[in-house]
Amino acid sequence: MYKEKIPKTTIYRLAIYLRTLEKIFREHRTFISSQEMGTLCGIDSAQVRKDLSYFGQFGEVGRGYSVKNLMDNLKKILKLYRRRWKVALAGVGHLGTALLSYRGFREAGFEISCAFDPDPKKIGKAIQNAKIYPPYKIEEIVSKEKIKIGIIAVPGDFAQDVAERMVSAGVRALLNFAPVKLNLPSGITVKNVDLSTELISLPFYLK
Amino acid sequence: MYKEKIPKTTIYRLAIYLRTLEKIFREHRTFISSQEMGTLCGIDSAQVRKDLSYFGQFGEVGRGYSVKNLMDNLKKILKLYRRRWKVALAGVGHLGTALLSYRGFREAGFEISCAFDPDPKKIGKAIQNAKIYPPYKIEEIVSKEKIKIGIIAVPGDFAQDVAERMVSAGVRALLNFAPVKLNLPSGITVKNVDLSTELISLPFYLK
Known part of the structure; x- marks a missing residue:
């Protein structure tokens, strides 16, 4: 449905974000800002926000993204949630x-x-x-x-x-x-x- | 010198542009627009122009980029020109x-x-x-x-x-x-x- 409008590069970057969040999660971090996500992924923070905005509003004002929540959402979007x-x-x-x-x-x-x-x-x-x-x-x-x-x-x-x-x-x-x-x-x-x-x-x- | 200011993702994309230009060159194409470069590389055309703008003005008005010229320039920038x-x-x-x-x-x-x-x-x-x-x-x-x-x-x-x-x-x-x-x-x-x-x-x- 909306899939045609989402750039392939955005989907590829979601995969990069997910890999990074999994790493962060293993280090017991709970929140992350778009700035830090950008730095860790080598991607501009405005791009991070734009990529995620295709799929909803994931951040919390003043706290950034919940690592677990964003990770689960990205898994759902990428069809990796609870399936192999x-x-x-x-x-x-x-x-x-x-x-x-x-x-x-x-x-x-x-x-x-x-x-x-x-x-x-x-x-x-x-x-x-x-x-x-x-x-x-x-x-x-x-x-x-x-x-x-x-x-x-x-x-x-x-x-x-x-x-x-x-x-x-x-x-x-x-x-x-x-x-x-x-x-x-x-x-x-x-x-x-x-x-x-x-x-x-x-x-x-x-x- | 200027290197610190250029995003790593730009350098990575230059490598993608170079690989694409080499392919285009083998097909005997002489000019390519930033739009077509973008499409072939899966990258927004505005991003293509921004990435290249760090290193100079490579396009020709109304004709786009000379494939051979841009290829050689990217090889020079990436230090792949005439060396192994x-x-x-x-x-x-x-x-x-x-x-x-x-x-x-x-x-x-x-x-x-x-x-x-x-x-x-x-x-x-x-x-x-x-x-x-x-x-x-x-x-x-x-x-x-x-x-x-x-x-x-x-x-x-x-x-x-x-x-x-x-x-x-x-x-x-x-x-x-x-x-x-x-x-x-x-x-x-x-x-x-x-x-x-x-x-x-x-x-x-x-x-």
Whole structure:
């Protein structure tokens, strides 16, 4: 409904705010100002207030935001409240294996429940809770498990095909680590992860 | 000099603009408007203009930005023009191995030239151009090769120690994949990569 009007960058920043609030919460803090949120997140405090204003009035005059309250609200907005999302992973190479072992996903409310790789030595094994299947099983397993979120960690040449097959089986949002632009039907959300961008911004600070 | 006044988020966005311009350039486009840049990068066009305005006047009235000219200028600002940065990597597990094989770093002007891992089976081998050394060699190799940029891909418990040793050997900027906050002297730039944040923003778009 209102979703079309909210910038994607706002949603991404809500995720940053949530991660920061979780940290603050573990340190037993109860209130935080938009200024401090901004500083901790590296985001202008006016931007913090604008992003949150799309979803309601969360601050209390003179006290700022209740950490617990804002955290719960952000979880509700981001659909992470009292639920766990199943995720399908394509590609169990080094990156895929690293992602399967990454505890942060589980802590954030996600579980990679199945993985796909053509390597016969990997098929049938399980890493964490994810059983590894051959790629021709993508449609069957993804639709049977009603999975809506996929991670693409295959080489660039295979990414488009694998993504299309996930989408045909019901996946509606993809995290794409392959260095290619995916062409998918409208209504499918794709988030490209480009690790180079992170590295590129470092030399600026060097003498 | 002026560096203190420029928001870190601006520098990060310059990296996003550069990656987008490189793509546009490969498609033989010659000019681009701030509106189109904004759309392609998922960033408000007023923000694009503000970010660039810190560094000069790059647009041409009625034509927008010359792709080649803006690309070269951003490379100069980000210190990526006509030079290649050597990078030291700590941790040759699955993630570290994936990073060593990641072509995007090389294309962006970086070369992981040495790596560190305690596993005797890995020490002495090389992946791409990076020879693998035991961790006690960090100080020796990093200072000998005059490396200013480090990547931390070790388990959380080891990240602080490894980061300190890289810094003592001359590293001034770090890309940190470990899920811990590093405490380092001021003047050291740390960019934390939190893959969960990318994933967290996806469910919002699901029905």
